[in-house]
Amino acid sequence: MRPFYIALLGFGTVGQAVWDAIQTNRPHAAANGARQIVIKRILVRDTNKDYRRADAKMLLTDDYQTILKDADIDVVVALTGADRAALNYMIAALQAGKHVVTANKAVVAKYSEQLFAVARQQGRACYFEASVAAAIPIIGLLRDGLAANQIDSCDGILNGTSNYILSQMAHNQMSYQTALCKAQQLGYAEANPVGDVDGDDAANKLAIVGSLMFKQIIHPQTIARQSIATVEIVDIEAARAFGYVIKPIATAKRTDAELALAVYPALLPLDHPLGQVDDSFNALSIVGDLADKMTFIGRGAGGSATASAVLADLLSIARHGEHLPQGANYPVASVSLPICSPLQRAGTFYLRLDRHAASCFADICRSAGVALLKSATENDLVALVYCTDYGDLTTVLAELKRRDLAVHNCFITCCSSRLIDF
Numbered sequence: 001m002r003p004f005y006i007a008l009l010g011f012g013t014v015g016q017a018v019w020d021a022i023q024t025n026r027p028h029a030a031a032n033g034a035r036q037i038v039i040k041r042i043l044v045r046d047t048n049k050d051y052r053r054a055d056a057k058m059l060l061t062d063d064y065q066t067i068l069k070d071a072d073i074d075v076v077v078a079l080t081g082a083d084r085a086a087l088n089y090m091i092a093a094l095q096a097g098k099h100v101v102t103a104n105k106a107v108v109a110k111y112s113e114q115l116f117a118v119a120r121q122q123g124r125a126c127y128f129e130a131s132v133a134a135a136i137p138i139i140g141l142l143r144d145g146l147a148a149n150q151i152d153s154c155d156g157i158l159n160g161t162s163n164y165i166l167s168q169m170a171h172n173q174m175s176y177q178t179a180l181c182k183a184q185q186l187g188y189a190e191a192n193p194v195g196d197v198d199g200d201d202a203a204n205k206l207a208i209v210g211s212l213m214f215k216q217i218i219h220p221q222t223i224a225r226q227s228i229a230t231v232e233i234v235d236i237e238a239a240r241a242f243g244y245v246i247k248p249i250a251t252a253k254r255t256d257a258e259l260a261l262a263v264y265p266a267l268l269p270l271d272h273p274l275g276q277v278d279d280s281f282n283a284l285s286i287v288g289d290l291a292d293k294m295t296f297i298g299r300g301a302g303g304s305a306t307a308s309a310v311l312a313d314l315l316s317i318a319r320h321g322e323h324l325p326q327g328a329n330y331p332v333a334s335v336s337l338p339i340c341s342p343l344q345r346a347g348t349f350y351l352r353l354d355r356h357a358a359s360c361f362a363d364i365c366r367s368a369g370v371a372l373l374k375s376a377t378e379n380d381l382v383a384l385v386y387c388t389d390y391g392d393l394t395t396v397l398a399e400l401k402r403r404d405l406a407v408h409n410c411f412i413t414c415c416s417s418r419l420i421d422f
C-alpha cells in the first residue's frame with residue numbers, strides 16, 4: 001500500500017512531538033488498518049536551527065511552495081501558531097487539494113467560515129481534534145460518539161495554565177504571581193500569559209465546542225470572560241470555608257430563548273467533579289439527552305498529549321481515504337439565538353469587600369432584595385449572596401460604591417444552576 005505522506009508546518013513543541021510519535025508509533029498505525037504515515041517535508045522559518053532530530057534535518061524547508069506543489073503530500077499538518085499566517089497556510093493547502101489537520105484553536109474559532117468554506121469547495125477534510133483539550137477526544141465525541149444526542153449544556157476547564165495557577169494557589173498557598181512564575185518556569189504559561197489567564201484561549205476552545213454542540217457558528221469575541229488574575233489566596237480560603245473551590249470554568253448553555261456562554265473563575269462545591277480536576281489537567285462535563293451526564297478528564301496541553309489528537313485525525317484520514325466527510329464537520333449556520341453572559345444573570349455570588357461594610361452590608365442586601373446567605377470578616381468582609389435578578393446585585397454594588405466601600409472581587413458560584421448539577 002502506498003504510504004500516506006504528510007507535511008508538518010512548524011517544528012516546535014507539538015510538531016516535534018508528532019515527529020517523535022510517528023517515528024515510534026508506526027506499527028500502531030498499521031495495526032489500525034491505516035496506511036503507513038510518512039513525514040515528507042517540514043516547514044520552518046530557519047532551516048539552520050538545531051531541532052535536535054538528525055533524521056528530520058533533511059526534510060526541513062522554508063519554502064512552502066515545495067510542499068504545495070508536491071503531489072505526493074496528502075495532508076498538511078498546521079502547527080505553527082499565529083493566526084493570519086496559519087490561516088493562509090491552511091487555505092493554500094486546501095486549494096492545492098490537500099487535507100488539513102491543525103491544533104490551532106485560534107484559527108478554527110476565529111476563521112471557521114472562511115476555512116471550512118474552502119474545505120467544502122475543495123472537497124477536502126479539515127480536522128482539528130487537537131485544538132480543544134489536546135488529549136481528550138472532545139471533537140470526535142461531539143461529532144461521532146454523541147452525534148445522536150441533543151446537548152444543551154457543557155461546563156469545562158479548558159485552559160490548563162489557569163487551572164495550574166489556581167491549583168497551586170489552593171494547595172500550596174502560593175500567591176497568584178508566584179504560581180504564575182512557576183507556571184512560566186515549567187513551560188505551562190507563556191512569557192505573556194494574558195491569553196491564558198484572561199480567558200481568550202479558553203474562549204476560543206469554548207467557541208469551537210459550542211459551535212459543534214449547538215450546530216451554529218459561535219465567534220469567540222461574543223463570549224463573556226472574567227480574568228483569574230484578580231483571584232487572591234484570601235478568596236480561595238474564604239471560598240473553601242464556605243464549601244467551595246475556585247476553578248477556571250468555561251460554560252455554554254442553550255435555552256429556548258438564548259445561548260449563555262462565558263469563561264470565568266467560578267466557585268464549585270468541593271465535591272463537584274470539575275472541582276477535583278487539578279494542575280494543568282482539562283475536563284469537560286456534558287449532558288446529552290440520551291447519554292445523560294458525562295465528565296471527561298485529561299491532559300489539555302503538552303507535546304505528546306497534543307500529538308495524540310493530531311495523530312487521531314491523521315489516522316482517521318489515512319483510514320477513510322477519499323470517503324471522508326469532506327470538510328463538512330463544522331456548522332455553516334450563524335448564531336440564531338442571542339448570546340448572553342451567564343455572569344449577568346440571577347444566581348449566587350461570592351463577594352469580597354471592604355471590612356467596614358460589615359455594619360451595613362446586611363441592610364444594603366435587604367433593601368435591594370438580595371439574600372445574604374453567608375458572611376465572615378477577617379481582613380475583608382466575604383459573603384455569599386443570592387439574587388433572583390442580576391439587577392439587584394448591581395444595586396448592591398452601586399450602593400457600596402456610593403458609600404465608598406470597595407469591592408475587591410465578585411465571582412459567580414455554581415449555585416447559579418448554570419453549571420451542571422451532579
Ligand SMILES: NC(=O)c1ccc[n+]([C@@H]2O[C@H](COP(=O)([O-])OP(=O)(O)OC[C@H]3O[C@@H](n4cnc5c(N)ncnc54)[C@H](OP(=O)(O)O)[C@@H]3O)[C@@H](O)[C@H]2O)c1
Pocket residue numbers: 009010011012013014015043044045046049078079080081082085103104105130131134300301302303306
Ligand atoms: N503546545 C501545546 O501544548 C499545544 C496544545 C494544543 C494546541 N497547541 C497549538 O498548536 C500550535 C503549535 O503550538 P506549539 O506549542 O508547537 O508552538 P511552538 O512551540 O511555538 O512552535 C511553533 C513552530 O512553528 C514555527 N513557525 C511559527 N511561525 C511560522 C511561520 N510563519 N512559518 C513557518 N513556521 C513557523 C516555529 O518556528 P521557529 O522554530 O522558527 O520558532 C516553531 O517551529 C499552536 O497553534 C498552539 O495553539 C499547542
